[in-house]
Amino acid sequence: MFPTINLKLMVLSFLMLGVLFSCKNEAKTETTPTQQKAGTEEVQKQGQAFIKEDGSTPNVLQIAIGSPDHTTLVAAVQAAELENVLVNAGPLMVFAPTNEAFAALPEGTVEDLLKPENKDALANILKYHVTAGNYSKEFLMKFKKLGQANDQSVTVEVVGDEVLVGGAKILASVPAGNGIVHVVDKVMLPPTE
Amino acid sequence: MKKHIYLVMGLFGFAALFTGCGNGNQGKGSSGALNSSNAEKVYVAPGEHDEFYAFMSGGYSGNLTVYGLPSGRMFKEIPVFSQFPTSGYGYSEETKPMLNTSHGFVPWDDSHHPDISQTNGELDGRWIFINGNNTPRIARISLTTFETEEIIEVPNSAGNHSSSFVTENSEYVVAGTRFSVPIPQRDMPIKEYKGNFQGALSFISVDPEHGHMDIKFQIIMPGFNYDLSHPGRGKSHGWFFFTTYNTEEASTLQEVNSSQNDKDFIAAINWKKVEEYVNNGGGTKMAANYAHNVYDESTHTATSTMKKEVLTVNPIDIPGAVFFLPTPKSPHGCDVDPTGQYIIGNGKLSADLTIHSFDNMIAAIEGKKFDGEAYGIPILKFEDVLAGTVKSGGLGPLHTEFDAEGNAYTTFFISSEVVKWKLGTWEVIDRKPTYYSVGHLMIPGGNSRKPFGKYVVALNKITKDRYLPVGPEMEHSAQIYDISGEKMELLYDFPTHGEPHYAAGIPAELLAPKSTKFYKLSDNKHPYATLGAADSKVVRDGKDVHIYMSTIRSHFTPDNIEGVKVGDKVYFHVTNQEQDFDVPHGFAVIGANTSELLVMPGQTKTIIWEPKKVGVWPFYCTDFCSALHQEMQGYIRVSPANSNIDLSWSLGE
Numbered sequence: 001m002f003p004t005i006n007l008k009l010m011v012l013s014f015l016m017l018g019v020l021f022s023c024k025n026e027a028k029t030e031t032t033p034t035q036q037k038a039g040t041e042e043v044q045k046q047g048q049a050f051i052k053e054d055g056s057t058p059n060v061l062q063i064a065i066g067s068p069d070h071t072t073l074v075a076a077v078q079a080a081e082l083e084n085v086l087v088n089a090g091p092l093m094v095f096a097p098t099n100e101a102f103a104a105l106p107e108g109t110v111e112d113l114l115k116p117e118n119k120d121a122l123a124n125i126l127k128y129h130v131t132a133g134n135y136s137k138e139f140l141m142k143f144k145k146l147g148q149a150n151d152q153s154v155t156v157e158v159v160g161d162e163v164l165v166g167g168a169k170i171l172a173s174v175p176a177g178n179g180i181v182h183v184v185d186k187v188m189l190p191p192t193e
Numbered sequence: 194m195k196k197h198i199y200l201v202m203g204l205f206g207f208a209a210l211f212t213g214c215g216n217g218n219q220g221k222g223s224s225g226a227l228n229s230s231n232a233e234k235v236y237v238a239p240g241e242h243d244e245f246y247a248f249m250s251g252g253y254s255g256n257l258t259v260y261g262l263p264s265g266r267m268f269k270e271i272p273v274f275s276q277f278p279t280s281g282y283g284y285s286e287e288t289k290p291m292l293n294t295s296h297g298f299v300p301w302d303d304s305h306h307p308d309i310s311q312t313n314g315e316l317d318g319r320w321i322f323i324n325g326n327n328t329p330r331i332a333r334i335s336l337t338t339f340e341t342e343e344i345i346e347v348p349n350s351a352g353n354h355s356s357s358f359v360t361e362n363s364e365y366v367v368a369g370t371r372f373s374v375p376i377p378q379r380d381m382p383i384k385e386y387k388g389n390f391q392g393a394l395s396f397i398s399v400d401p402e403h404g405h406m407d408i409k410f411q412i413i414m415p416g417f418n419y420d421l422s423h424p425g426r427g428k429s430h431g432w433f434f435f436t437t438y439n440t441e442e443a444s445t446l447q448e449v450n451s452s453q454n455d456k457d458f459i460a461a462i463n464w465k466k467v468e469e470y471v472n473n474g475g476g477t478k479m480a481a482n483y484a485h486n487v488y489d490e491s492t493h494t495a496t497s498t499m500k501k502e503v504l505t506v507n508p509i510d511i512p513g514a515v516f517f518l519p520t521p522k523s524p525h526g527c528d529v530d531p532t533g534q535y536i537i538g539n540g541k542l543s544a545d546l547t548i549h550s551f552d553n554m555i556a557a558i559e560g561k562k563f564d565g566e567a568y569g570i571p572i573l574k575f576e577d578v579l580a581g582t583v584k585s586g587g588l589g590p591l592h593t594e595f596d597a598e599g600n601a602y603t604t605f606f607i608s609s610e611v612v613k614w615k616l617g618t619w620e621v622i623d624r625k626p627t628y629y630s631v632g633h634l635m636i637p638g639g640n641s642r643k644p645f646g647k648y649v650v651a652l653n654k655i656t657k658d659r660y661l662p663v664g665p666e667m668e669h670s671a672q673i674y675d676i677s678g679e680k681m682e683l684l685y686d687f688p689t690h691g692e693p694h695y696a697a698g699i700p701a702e703l704l705a706p707k708s709t710k711f712y713k714l715s716d717n718k719h720p721y722a723t724l725g726a727a728d729s730k731v732v733r734d735g736k737d738v739h740i741y742m743s744t745i746r747s748h749f750t751p752d753n754i755e756g757v758k759v760g761d762k763v764y765f766h767v768t769n770q771e772q773d774f775d776v777p778h779g780f781a782v783i784g785a786n787t788s789e790l791l792v793m794p795g796q797t798k799t800i801i802w803e804p805k806k807v808g809v810w811p812f813y814c815t816d817f818c819s820a821l822h823q824e825m826q827g828y829i830r831v832s833p834a835n836s837n838i839d840l841s842w843s844l845g846e
Contacts (some may be wrong), residue, residue, distance in 0.1 A: 048629045051658045149312045
């Protein structure tokens with residue numbers, strides 16, 4: 001089937017070009033790099049993160065973007081190009097360190113991680129803050145550990161009334177359309193194996 | 194102002210095209226619109242045929258849909274587990290037995306994983322099998338008539354999910370349970386799940402001539418969840434592999450409790466060994482009750498038989514038959530490459546793929562290098578069987594299929610992408626986004642020894658803004674990619690029907706030439722068939738009235754019927770006398786509490802009508818059969834219950 005169609009289309013395009021431009025030698029099929037490039041750029045802006053606002057409950061990404069306390073986190077998510085990961089059906093539980101938490105890292109750490117060459121390391125750290133699940137702070141007390149999106153486990157400890165995830169304390173929790181955001185006071189660093 | 198800008202731009206564009214002419218320096222993109230390579234690749238001109246059939250499971254529709262690739266055009270919905278008023282499937286007297294189960298008549302199911310029959314590990318295009326997930330059943334559909342021919346219920350199973358995959362010569366179609374349950378079922382506390390519930394893996398033999406299914410044996414496994422499975426092939430033929438999760442054996446809140454172990458298992462079953470064991474008298478016969486429903490093409494009628502016994506096998510009674518391969522993170526898809534060497538575990542809560550080596554597995558078994566046991570089943574050492582890991586960078590791997598060039602293609606649900614990687618080197622070659630949140634994918638023959646690796650179809654779970662909105666519920670989207678080159682290329686986006694969980698594709702040339710055009714009237718052995726208009730009659734048997742009706746363009750014989758009374762049970766047995774391709778006749782009668790009938794040429798179908806009101810009631814043909822279709826109608830007179838009008842019938846009097 002394909003050879004026939006290709007042939008027909010080629011003949012057709014040949015004829016049309018001939019009619020329109022009276023070009024005798026130029027009507028060769030050729031690849032269209034410019035068009036494909038445009039296509040690729042378009043693809044990068046596609047995905048669930050770029051769906052127009054439809055009135056749905058904000059997802060975990062939208063909650064982070066809307067929070068003035070999480071501008072560093074959002075910048076990091078964008079630098080790591082993880083937007084589309086945070087908007088899928090989930091459920092996703094995001095431990096969202098505040099700007100203050102990022103600022104508490106040794107000087108220069110954040111700047112380093114935001115460099116393009118450190119994109120993978122940054123993505124690894126960010127994914128360590130994401131669990132497939134949706135649990136309230138109280139419910140988290142049932143766990144001893146959580147399996148994180150970077151493939152490592154983070155410990156869960158109960159200290160008094162608080163639950164510490166990877167040593168970080170939950171300051172506030174915001175339910176999201178595709179999970180929950182727990183605002184935490186510390187950046188959780190993945191254990192090195 | 195804006196208008197001016199457009200005008201200027203338009204003129205400029207036009208001028209640019211003209212300047213491209215004849216100067217040998219044509220802009221590279223200038224002929225792009227006419228090349229339109231992607232459109233060309235999926236365009237199947239009017240009257241031309243697609244290159245592949247694609248069979249997509251209907252998920253909660255309970256059915257199977259047939260598409261063409263690359264066009265994405267839907268050709269047919271084949272009713273399987275669900276009543277289908279369009280054709281009368283599950284409503285007609287002939288097809289009602291197809292939906293019989295040990296729970297009674299079950300008119301719906303959740304159909305998941307279609308798989309095409311194989312010979313020597315290659316698609317043979319005889320049948321396609323599909324599992325009913327909810328009330329465990331396996332169906333066999335003819336790829337000649339494209340009709341469901343057989344359904345067998347699976348006892349001791351619940352959530353028939355790791356099904357319905359065929360072995361290399363269709364020796365077996367295999368059905369594994371998702372839920373472990375008490376075997377046999379009994380009244381017991383749910384809390385006592387651990388150690389008491391069990392999971393049945395059923396090997397259903399397929400008769401090589403007619404395809405008839407029979408449960409040869411069930412392996413009664415520990416109480417894990419058995420998620421997906423695939424057969425060994427080539428060197429690993431004779432083995433079957435199942436992914437498990439919830440090896441913790443939790444009975445509640447599995448989203449927490451079944452993710453506590455770092456590794457679950459892939460269960461490797463040497464079914465040839467088990468077969469030998471049962472052929473030599475091994476196994477235990479257990480009382481059971483399950484339906485076996487078979488449709489007979491010559492009588493156009495299904496019969497349902499309840500079977501009362503099933504042969505069960507305890508895996509620890511057959512040393513060397515069952516092993517566990519530790520596999521990280523609740524693996525979903527369990528896929529075997531075309532050579533049979535690699536077994537891929539798609540750990541859905543993981544970023545990585547785990548690939549086990551069949552050779553390593555055999556070496557570890559021979560060397561008895563075990564790392565403990567679970568319920569007496571030896572566990573192999575992860576490091577001993579591991580062939581490699583694909584560090585994908587994606588999230589949530591679900592399912593992998595293969596091309597014929599040694600490449601694998603894996604879906605990632607969370608990161609919404611298809612990742613192409615190389616078998617053996619485990620390097621990622623390409624990745625492309627899907628729209629959105631892809632479940633399974635399908636390459637025609639992609640789970641056989643001979644894949645036809647031209648296209649991959651991604652079956653997405655989320656649609657959102659991909660099409661014009663039609664209220665809160667959107668049909669699921671599929672994307673077709675050209676995989677003939679190094680990089681995948683997204684070609685087209687099309688909606689599917691129901692919720693396709695999986696699909697199977699096959700080159701059109703293997704099916705199209707043998708597709709049934711019509712049923713031969715002379716072969717019709719239906720007990721109520723009307724083989725010629727002269728044989729039409731109406732027969733009363735107590736309150737039952739049997740109308741032997743024939744149809745031809747464009748009238749019913751008879752079309753005037755009298756002598757029927759309120760309280761009667763009227764059977765319209767409609768035989769289509771046509772012997773031409775694609776000339777069905779429909780039959781509908783006012784107030785029927787069932788559905789219409791769509792009767793294929795040469796076929797007989799029956800619908801019951803129980804008139805409740807006195808009057809003269811119409812019936813008509815629902816299928817636009819000819820220029821005189823609108824004339825294809827008739828009347829049935831319904832008299833009071835106590836009337837003494839004799840039965841009479843006529844045409845043209």
